[in-house]
Amino acid sequence: MAMTAPEGTSQLITVSDAALTQLQGLIAGQASAEQQLGLRVYIQSGGCSGFSYGMGLDENPPREDDYVIEASDALKVYVDSYSAQYLEGAEIDFVDQLMGGGFTINNPNAVRTCGCGHSFQTSDSAGEARSCSH
Numbered sequence: 001m002a003m004t005a006p007e008g009t010s011q012l013i014t015v016s017d018a019a020l021t022q023l024q025g026l027i028a029g030q031a032s033a034e035q036q037l038g039l040r041v042y043i044q045s046g047g048c049s050g051f052s053y054g055m056g057l058d059e060n061p062p063r064e065d066d067y068v069i070e071a072s073d074a075l076k077v078y079v080d081s082y083s084a085q086y087l088e089g090a091e092i093d094f095v096d097q098l099m100g101g102g103f104t105i106n107n108p109n110a111v112r113t114c115g116c117g118h119s120f121q122t123s124d125s126a127g128e129a130r131s132c133s134h
Contacts, residue, residue: 019093019094041053041078065080088109
């Protein structure tokens with residue numbers, strides 16, 4: 001059974017209005033009427049700062065160790081318990097720019113980020129620094 005946000009937090013991850021609009025458009029274009037897509041957000045070791053972000057639409061039901069955040073009636077966000085510790089309080093946003101636009105994660109736990117925008121380090125994180133590949 002999936003979990004709700006950790007106790008003591010109002011919400012693990014929030015989704016900005018701009019990101020929600022973009023995500024709902026993506027979901028409407030990919031999901032069938034009976035299919036429920038969720039947005040899986042995770043972190044993984046690697047990147048030039050120690051960790052890197054990942055996200056994608058997930059057609060599978062949430063896993064047993066997932067936190068499920070209801071961003072709207074039509075969008076659920078899935079975060080595994082390992083990633084949750086590094087993403088608490090983060091916001092998924094969508095930036096519409098001529099160069100470098102797209103989905104971004106504003107993470108209050110990141111003390112250092114990479115120029116690529118997909119890699120970060122927390123104050124207590126380990127991990128080997130690697131060069132960014134674009």
